[in-house]
Amino acid sequence: MVGPLIKREIKSNYKILIIFMAILTMYGSIITSMFDPRLGEGMNALAESMPEFFAAFGMQNPSTELIDFLVNYLYGFIFIMIPFIFTLIMCHRLVARYIDRGSMAYFLNTHYNRTQIILNQAFILVKSIGILILYATVMVIVCSEVMFGGKLDIEKFIVLNIGLLCLHLFLGSMCFMFACIFNEIKYSIGIGAGLGLLFILIQMMSQVSEDADFLKYFTPLTLFNPDGIIAYETESLMYIVLLAVISIVFISVGTVVFKKRDLPL
Incomplete structure (x- = not known):
């Protein structure tokens, strides 16, 4: 890893990570506090009255x-969309903006080669996504234990969030690959954002x-x-492994393309 570049990127991007942690804290704590087993029948009746709306956001059960x-109200939309937006911002700041402005040449003039530089940026992206998902996991566990001590199956919840991490690594590596392939931001970020949405x-x-x-x-x-993940279904667990494998492929493709391509100056 490129130590000076890692320090530079951490200093440049830590505020963004904190902002998204705060957003997840707001949604996660509010949604968790809304849990009340006695409201189950009422929520079922409301879901039956507006089935399309609830189903669209994965809240049909x-x-x-x-x-x-928590699966119904956080993992159908909120914990997918918010980290994805964070991923797009990070891909822009770590790769796309440097290529678009021609400033990537500055890094290439150091004694580090292209592979070291781009893998360094991929490492920071993966680490940032991992920190965000880890924070969300711990935050919801803490909120659940404080508000409803012993009600959350922590083991299943951790496995669920490993799956969530693999999903966001997939989305992040896809956006990273496109950021490595194209020069202009409207393509390097636009294609990844468009596909994700x-x-x-x-x-x-x-x-x-x-x-x-x-x-x-x-x-x-x-x-x-x-x-399926919290039920420990073999198929669902295999799928999250597949997402992780595809993530490695996307990062590898992005690295190879970046290494061989001409960069704007």
């Missing part, structure tokens, strides 16, 4: 169990009704199945 409640939209649409269920085969987000 209200439950009296805390972990199921399209995947999320397709996922939401596939949950609205049985007629649209076939759409789940057109988005990789289907590989992240929170209900």
Whole structure:
């Protein structure tokens, strides 16, 4: 790793990480505090009155169990969209803006080669995503224990968040790859952002009704199945491993392309 560059990027980006931690804290703590097993029947009735709305955000199965409640209200949309936005910002700041402005040449004039530099940026991206997901995991566990001591199955919740981490590594590595391939930000960030948002939209649409269920085969987000993960379904656990493997492939492709391509000066 390139020590001076790591220090520079940490100093430049730590405030963004703190901002997104604060956003996740707000949503995570508020949603967790809303849990009340006695409201299960009422939420079921509300879900039945607006099935399309609840289904679109992955909230079609209200439950009296805390972990199921969190899966419905945090892992259907909030804990997917917010870290994804953070990922886009980081890909822009770590790779795309340097290439777009031609300032990547500054780093290449050091005694570090292209592979070292781009893998260094990938390391910071992966580490940042990992810190954000780890923070969200610990934060919700703490909130759950303070508000509803002993109600959360912590072991299952940790496994669930390992799956969430693999999902965001997949999305992050995809955006990183495009940032390495293209010069202009409208392509380097736009394609990754567009695909990510399209995947999320397709996922939401596939949950609205049985007629649209076939759409789940057109988005990789289907590989992240929170209900299957907390049930320890073998297929769901294999899918999160697959997401991690694809992430490695995306970073490898981005690294190879970056190493061989011409960069704007």
